[in-house]
Amino acid sequence: MDSVKRKQLIDRLLHDISRTHGDLYYQPTSAIALLIHKSIQNGAALNADEKALLASLSQRDIEVLLSLH
Template identity: 50%
Template sequence: MLEEKRKDLDSEKQKKILLRLVDALSQLDPDLYYRPTSDIALYLEKYIRSDAKLTSDERSLMERLSRRDLEVLLSLH
């Protein structure tokens, strides 16, 4: 039960971070909104692994996500 709560908390944190990163990338590329989800997920994946300003905890949370995970999270928003 505690493990489930931790996963839920991690998931919520990932969603918040993801939205923040999408917002940051949208500032750099206003046409991002019109791109396919798969392209945005690829862009995010590269951004997370390189230029994103994340704390070590945030980076650890986000690097767990595959490109497919990012696509799913993006489609839920």
């Protein structure tokens, strides 16, 4: 269940980031994962439960989750 929630949160963060970075389509997954990872580290409009769920993810973990999309 946590994995599904993580994927949903990553998708939400990706959507939020894409609003300010219109060229994400042309970026490598590693660059997008880095943006998402930094967003998580900065708190990115996440509640405490969401932060706790995503806190343990590395940039590589995020890349893998993005590749499942």
